[in-house]
Amino acid sequence: MERMKIEEAEAFCPYYHHAVELIGRRWTGAILRAMLVGVSRFSDLAQAIPGLSDRMLSERLKALEAEGIVVRSVTPETPVRIEYLLTDKGRSLVSVVEAVSGWAEEWLARAASGTSGTEAQAPARVKASR
Numbered sequence: 001m002e003r004m005k006i007e008e009a010e011a012f013c014p015y016y017h018h019a020v021e022l023i024g025r026r027w028t029g030a031i032l033r034a035m036l037v038g039v040s041r042f043s044d045l046a047q048a049i050p051g052l053s054d055r056m057l058s059e060r061l062k063a064l065e066a067e068g069i070v071v072r073s074v075t076p077e078t079p080v081r082i083e084y085l086l087t088d089k090g091r092s093l094v095s096v097v098e099a100v101s102g103w104a105e106e107w108l109a110r111a112a113s114g115t116s117g118t119e120a121q122a123p124a125r126v127k128a129s130r
Contacts, residue, residue: 022067023093027052028060033097035070035090040083064090 023029027049034048046057061084064070069090075081086093 022063023096025060025063027056028064029097029100031057031060031064032069032086032090032093033101035084035086036094036097040085042082042084045084069093 023032030049030052031045034045039045039048042054042057042061045061046052046054049057061070061072065072065084067089068087070084071087073083073085075083
């Protein structure tokens with residue numbers, strides 16, 4: 001599949017919007033990142049992501065499963081082993097997660113350490129309409 005060039009894109013794309021809304025939901029990015037590094041069990045995911053409640057983890061995993069990004073695998077043993085595994089569609093998000101992680105390290109970690117980038121600009125001021 002050929003990659004879209006942003007300078008050739010329309011201002012709004014419903015597919016892009018859906019993708020950003022999906023992976024941009026609270027905790028979803030953290031869950032995907034943990035799964036991409038090999039975390040697959042519910043309790044391990046909950047432990048790997050500080051502040052994530054079991055209820056929210058369950059909701060997000062169900063949403064990712066409904067989108068075909070995650071599959072729930074049940075192994076009948078004692079006790080029953082349940083794992084959440086990324087599908088091909090889910091694993092294909094690795095470049096997206098890496099890009100966001102790189103951006104976060106460059107811009108957010110820098111801001112947290114008190115250094116700023118030379119390209120940083122103050123936000124443009126918008127006149128309020130009367």
